[in-house]
Amino acid sequence: MDNLATFLSVLAQxxxxxxxxxxxxxxxxxxxxxxAGLALLSPSRPVRVISRIYVEGLRGTSEVVQLFWIFFAxxxxxxxxxxxxxxxxxxxxLNHGAYGAEIVRGAIQSVPRAQYEGAxxxxxxxxxxxxxxxxxxxxxxxxxxxxxxxxxxLKSTSILSFVFISEITRQATQILVPRFNPQVLQIFLxxxxxxxxxxxxxxxxxxxxxxxxxxxxxxxxxxxxRRAAVxxxx
Amino acid sequence: xxxxxxxxxxxxxxLPLLLEGLGLTLVATVLGSIVxxxxxxxxxxxxxxxxxxAVVVRGFVELVRSTPLLVQIFFLYFVLPQFGIVLSxxxxxxxxxxxxxxxxxxxxxxxxIDAVPRGQWEAATALSLPRSRVWTGVVLPxxxxxxxxxxxxxxxxxxxxxxLLTAIGLLDVVGRAQEAGDTYFRYVEPYTIAGLLxxxxxxxxxxxxxxxxxxxxxx
Amino acid sequence: MIVFxxxxxxxxxxxxxxxxxxxxxxxxxxxxxxxxxxxKTTILRLLMSLxxxxxxxxxxxxxxxxxxxxxxxxxxxDEKHSREVRKHIGMVFQQFNLFPNMTVRGNLIEAPTRVxxxxxxxxxxxxxxxxxxxxxxxxxxxxxxxxxxxxxxxVAIARALAMRPDVLLLDxxxxxxxxxxxxxxxxxxxxxxxxxxxxxxxxxxxxxFARDFSHRVMMFDGGQVIEDAxxxxxxxxPEHPRTKEFLKAVLExx
Numbered sequence: 001m002d003n004l005a006t007f008l009s010v011l012a013q014x015x016x017x018x019x020x021x022x023x024x025x026x027x028x029x030x031x032x033x034x035x036a037g038l039a040l041l042s043p044s045r046p047v048r049v050i051s052r053i054y055v056e057g058l059r060g061t062s063e064v065v066q067l068f069w070i071f072f073a074x075x076x077x078x079x080x081x082x083x084x085x086x087x088x089x090x091x092x093x094l095n096h097g098a099y100g101a102e103i104v105r106g107a108i109q110s111v112p113r114a115q116y117e118g119a120x121x122x123x124x125x126x127x128x129x130x131x132x133x134x135x136x137x138x139x140x141x142x143x144x145x146x147x148x149x150x151x152x153x154l155k156s157t158s159i160l161s162f163v164f165i166s167e168i169t170r171q172a173t174q175i176l177v178p179r180f181n182p183q184v185l186q187i188f189l190x191x192x193x194x195x196x197x198x199x200x201x202x203x204x205x206x207x208x209x210x211x212x213x214x215x216x217x218x219x220x221x222x223x224x225x226r227r228a229a230v231x232x233x234x
Numbered sequence: 235x236x237x238x239x240x241x242x243x244x245x246x247x248x249l250p251l252l253l254e255g256l257g258l259t260l261v262a263t264v265l266g267s268i269v270x271x272x273x274x275x276x277x278x279x280x281x282x283x284x285x286x287x288a289v290v291v292r293g294f295v296e297l298v299r300s301t302p303l304l305v306q307i308f309f310l311y312f313v314l315p316q317f318g319i320v321l322s323x324x325x326x327x328x329x330x331x332x333x334x335x336x337x338x339x340x341x342x343x344x345x346x347i348d349a350v351p352r353g354q355w356e357a358a359t360a361l362s363l364p365r366s367r368v369w370t371g372v373v374l375p376x377x378x379x380x381x382x383x384x385x386x387x388x389x390x391x392x393x394x395x396x397x398l399l400t401a402i403g404l405l406d407v408v409g410r411a412q413e414a415g416d417t418y419f420r421y422v423e424p425y426t427i428a429g430l431l432x433x434x435x436x437x438x439x440x441x442x443x444x445x446x447x448x449x450x451x452x453x
Numbered sequence: 454m455i456v457f458x459x460x461x462x463x464x465x466x467x468x469x470x471x472x473x474x475x476x477x478x479x480x481x482x483x484x485x486x487x488x489x490x491x492x493k494t495t496i497l498r499l500l501m502s503l504x505x506x507x508x509x510x511x512x513x514x515x516x517x518x519x520x521x522x523x524x525x526x527x528x529x530x531d532e533k534h535s536r537e538v539r540k541h542i543g544m545v546f547q548q549f550n551l552f553p554n555m556t557v558r559g560n561l562i563e564a565p566t567r568v569x570x571x572x573x574x575x576x577x578x579x580x581x582x583x584x585x586x587x588x589x590x591x592x593x594x595x596x597x598x599x600x601x602x603x604x605x606x607x608v609a610i611a612r613a614l615a616m617r618p619d620v621l622l623l624d625x626x627x628x629x630x631x632x633x634x635x636x637x638x639x640x641x642x643x644x645x646x647x648x649x650x651x652x653x654x655x656x657x658x659x660x661x662f663a664r665d666f667s668h669r670v671m672m673f674d675g676g677q678v679i680e681d682a683x684x685x686x687x688x689x690x691p692e693h694p695r696t697k698e699f700l701k702a703v704l705e706x707x
Binding site (some may be wrong): 056057059060061062063064065066068069072073074076077091151155156157158159161162169172173177182184185191192196199200 | 297301302304305306312394395406413414
């Protein structure tokens with residue numbers, strides 16, 4: 001294991017790309033999830049249809065295909081090249097936003113009917129009802145499934161190695177594997193460890209947020225939410 | 235070739251190759267699903283077994299779920315030959331997909347098993363049924379039907395992740411699209427068609443799963 | 454037939470049974486009464502080895518239940534030993550616990566074929582005979598979900614009897630039933646009590662049934678038997694103040 005230091009430093013050189021793509025992807029995912037999730041519940045039919053097409057379209061096609069399409073087909077259509085890391089973030093966000101939209105929709109729909117009626121009885125406007133009464137309650141329910149989604153997103157950053165982004169998987173397969181072939185086992189175990197640690201970081205942050213959100217509602221994390229975090233359906 | 239954005243002649247010319255690739259994608263999905271269904275069940279049952287074994291299995295499941303499938307594919311592809319095991323890209327792919335998804339399906343099975351009331355175990359004990367028969371005769375027949383929709387969802391997810399195997403040279407539908415694109419320097423048609431093919435199969439499949447969900451309920 | 458010797462059972466820090474001794478003679482019908490949490494059901498569950506004792510021993514027909522003898526010493530029973538002893542004990546549960554994935558027939562022949570090694574024909578004959586007894590012969594190919602609660606419980610009783618047990622444990626078997634279905638199940642149990650020599654241990658809140666069904670009633674409180682007497686005596690002239698209190702509360706409620 002005398003090459004351990006080399007392995008570590010080469011992999012670490014890929015961390016900015018991996019972490020950047022993850023954070024950027026998560027940011028875009030959150031925006032798209034809420035936009036599309038709220039749109040799925042819109043009273044306007046065209047809005048619902050458009051967001052439904054987005055959600056089904058991106059969930060129905062393969063993420064790798066989306067990546068290749070944005071990197072190789074889109075430039076032909078729009079006439080300019082995309083900065084790789086931005087393209088990567090775009091694919092990660094678009095794809096996971098489609099899954100996140102269903103999380104947002106489901107959590108909003110799980111808020112008890114009585115809360116809508118209570119807000120209605122106070123003559124709050126539809127926007128006030130949603131943003132002041134319903135969403136704060138729904139957000140607590142969303143956090144565990146979003147935790148799973150963000151870990152999926154972190155794992156998906158590995159496919160950016162297909163489009164020449166030097167994130168940690170590419171660092172391992174393109175730089176370390178050819179040079180230290182007899183030690184591939186160590187290289188890959190180390191790479192897996194990197195992902196494991198990053199996913200633990202995501203989980204730690206999400207647990208923290210969940211406690212904060214739950215405390216604001218004056219309750220502990222819900223049993224259902226915790227179960228969802230454990231079973232982790234995508 | 236003309237500079238138009240979409241060339242129908244080219245699209246039709248590459249379609250047979252793409253469909254051939256799609257066939258391979260489906261083969262990988264079916265074989266991978268079989269591994270995932272069977273191994274997932276084994277992993278779920280083992281986690282109910284004696285403690286040291288259950289803890290090891292639990293750790294394995296968590297590790298696999300927290301790390302990328304692509305890295306696991308590379309892992310098998312590069313590491314197995316070090317131990318003298320040389321497998322085709324399809325075989326490596328099926329093992330990687332199968333094991334990866336087994337760790338997800340095991341959670342589904344576990345939820346299904348947990349949903350079987352404790353009274354069922356107790357009644358089986360009271361009748362002195364052997365442990366193996368309690369599983370095969372009482373618990374699993376109640377647990378498995380309820381998890382079919384969730385398993386179906388994972389089959390669809392797996393189908394969409396088969397293109398990761400292009401990384402180790404499998405000529406699935408995306409591998410074929412890449413090949414066509416690299417040959418003719420036209421990427422819009424192959425990747426668009428590849429995406430549509432995925433949508434064409436996975437969207438109806440997911441509608442079917444949703445109907446099943448409404449029928450049997452979800453865990 | 455059944456001997457509890459210094460039995461202790463704890464769940465964490467909560468002592469449910471402490472230093473409990475009692476015996477039940479072959480063929481005897483014993484009813485356990487007492488407030489909830491007094492450990493009655495735990496006794497049945499220990500006998501069925503759904504729980505393990507923390508101290509003391511239980512023997513059934515002269516054989517250790519939760520222990521076995523090995524080289525002259527008592528060691529905790531292994532799975533094989535407890536299965537062997539369990540074969541002679543049947544249990545009927547409050548929630549019936551029929552297997553929903555099997556028909557009534559499947560429920561009845563499952564253990565006789567798998568555990569006792571009966572042929573399909575023998576097991577079927579036994580199942581039909583028992584369904585005649587419980588009055589549900591025509592339901593033999595139905596799934597349990599198609600039966601009423603009372604019918605399900607009668608099938609569950611038949612299922613327990615199909616193993617030809619020496620000991621039958623009845624755990625609040627009418628508590629989950631609609632009131633109008635209780636009488637049918639109790640009549641069946643009386644019938645079984647009269648026509649067989651099975652040793653029966655019964656936990657119930659049906660005091661009328663306890664009075665005319667059992668040979669002995671044991672009053673439990675705080676994990677101890679505080680009164681043990683024939684039903685005529687215990688119900689008409691309880692001695693222990695806790696028994697009086699309990700019976701009064703039960704009679705007022707019911």
